[in-house]
Amino acid sequence: MKKRDQLIRIYNILYSFYGPQKWWPGDSPFEIAIGAILTQNTNWGNVEKAINNLKREGVMSVEGLNRLSDEKIASLIKPAGYFNIKTKRIRAFLDFLIDKYNGKIEEMKKEDTISLRNKLLNIYGIGAETADSILLYALEKPVFVIDAYTKRVLTRHSIMKPNSTYSDYQMIFHKELDEDLQMFNEFHALFVRVGKDYCKVKPLCKNCPLADLL
């Protein structure tokens, strides 16, 4: 089967099995971006605790976070792990927004995807996946987000080789699929969902909706 058909088949199976995922879980583009940094190599449940701490303190905003000390930010995001590193990364992102966009993340939407992606990748602590998550879910740009679950599903189903790079994975989606913001949004979220439920490090392929494809 052609790769395009395999990918569409996977999407259709997952969408009928799970339905729409309504991503990203967050109230504003800024919260989504902060969540994208906090969830780096981290369980989402822990990230939610950190996000709730920030909201409870009323600092889930550029101005709110920017007036806190590093120590204060670190203490609030502690449940998300790597709190010292992530504090530096959040600080770098705040500096970027204040510097280039007067602290308004919505201002970024006007720019084209390629130059925005390069700018994001230039910020300390923002790599390919975090940049693409911000582009897709906060700025509503049609880029495909690749994460550990996406890689695992595609390698298990022999659509990609295990040693492929981030760009290799992303290229398949951009080359084989039509550019569709809403579909890219749902598809990535569905990969995460099936990854959490079945396509774990220790696979639970038995009742996986994608089991028939193996």
Added chain:
DNA sequence: GACCAGGCACATC
């Protein structure tokens, strides 16, 4: 107690 979780920067070869 080991393993895992919606990565990234940096050192080293």
Added chain:
DNA sequence: GATGTGCATGGT
């Protein structure tokens, strides 16, 4: 360019 390591909490 590929590979190895530190970063850290909380659930299973």
